[in-house]
Amino acid sequence: MLDLSKFQATGKETVFHGRHIEPQIYAGIDGSNWGLKDYESRGGYAALRKILGKDGGEGMTQDQVIAEVKASSLRGRGGAGFPTGLKWSFMPRTFPGQKYLVCNSDEGEPGTAKDREILRFNPHTVIEGMVIAAYAMGITVGYNYIHGEIFEAYERFEAALEEARAAGYLGNNIMGSDFSFQLHAHHGFGAYICGEETALLESLEGKKGQPRFKPPFPASFGLYGKPTTINNTETFAAVPWIIRNGGEAFLAVGKPNAGGTKLFTISGDVELPGNYEIPLGTPFSKLLELAGGVRGGKKLKAVIPGGSSSPVIPGHIMMDVTMDYDAIAKAGSMLGSGAVIVMDETRCMVKALQRLSYFYMHESCGQCTPCREGTGWLWRMVDRIETGRGRPEDIDLLDNVAENIQGRTICALGDAAAMPVRAFIKHYRDEFVHHIEHKTCTVPAYL
DSSP, X not given: OOOHHIIIIIOOOOEETTEEOOTTTOOOSSSOOOSHHHHHHXXXXXXXXXXXXXXXXXXXXXXXXXXXHHHHTOBOTTTTOOBHHHHHHTSOTTOSSOOEEEEEEOOOSTTOOSHHHHHHHOHHHHHHHHHHHHXXXXXXXXXXXXXXXXXXXXXXXXXXXXXXXHTTSSBSSGGGSSOOBEEEEEEOOOOGGGGSHHHHHHHHTTSOOOOOOSSSOTTTSOGGGSOEEEEEHHHHHHHHHHHHHOHHHHHHHSBTTBOSEEEEEEEESBSSOEEEEEETTEEHHHHHHHTTSBGGGOOEEEEEOSSTTSOXXXXXXXXXXXXXXXXXXXXXXXXXXXXXXXXXXTOOHHHHHHHHHHHHHHHOOSOSHHHHHHHHHHHHHHHHHHTTOOOTTHHHHHHHHHHHXXXXXXXXXXXXXXXXXXXXXXXXXXHHHHHHHHSSOSOTTOO
16 A cells, blocks of 8 residues: 655655556556455455444544545545545535435546556545445445446446445445445446536436536536536545545645645656656656656657646746646646646647647537637637648637637636647747748657
């Protein structure tokens, strides 16, 4: 399990095939020890035993479990970073009807590949985290909505569910207690928009995956119109460790406003792309070092720190930033899903934005006019500039269209399309000007 002294005293990390893996979340190095017996040998389901009083103790009340999660300062690992314990406290535990718990494993953010690895390497930690959450909120039915393009992870999670049911960790009267919880896996179809929590709920109900107006929020009107709590895969995966070791211990690993470790998927121009689990607050320079540095010894040009929807940060600024919610926000971007995209000096920023803009145009659900029409306008203008057909007024027009999309849609996809555009123009305007004036890229070596 996670050795706190390792962070506090030496700062050493474990490495998995060139990828930094802390055993707080990951099971092992080859994917063969994901099963129940291996999980139990590492202390798996000890947290569940603890709260149910099956370890010789008195057990924990619902309020005590939520208080421990609050003390940990665990924040949502899916992108929004909302305090998990606070979200759990919103659930009306005295509600007389059915309530639901949902895990958002619809991982579709470009650059992100962490949740699928948790489901592959350590699915039982997600199951245990969900059972504990259900106990804390008095919920009896839950679903894990898994992205449609990671079918292997879906199959692995289903196999783990069967093991957990057979061992009495799921189902009626769990471990002989009066607590029951049924958990089901749901395989999505691959729509990016279903990563938005209310679009996910619509999809779970068998409808078209489009976001709902809020309010009402899921805590009062969620799945099938019933109170629902939704958390990310990585968020649930952190819960068993918190209950076993205490919220204060988890908080001590990270920063005062953001406890614990965080999985970062680092890709792009690095020597060792992959998933790295590091304490929140670790300098970006350290993460880059773990990933082997910029590929080929080239100069760092730009970093997208939290998935494709987060604003780009110039490399020289990013080298002074720590990997946590507040520091990245202060630098002008977002921690987001933790997908770090590294670009070296050979990368054309106009070309990069062209690709990003096409993705958001393609993935817009079409419900909101600013997003449905605006994302297409953004891509066509960027494409025009990249292909040598740009006009001098296009740069300001791009920024204006993005400004009029941002904050004017039902969900955050419009923001996700607009914020990168505005950040690329802000930091790399000279490249857009060069494309328009010279009909060529500023980086001849770009491939």
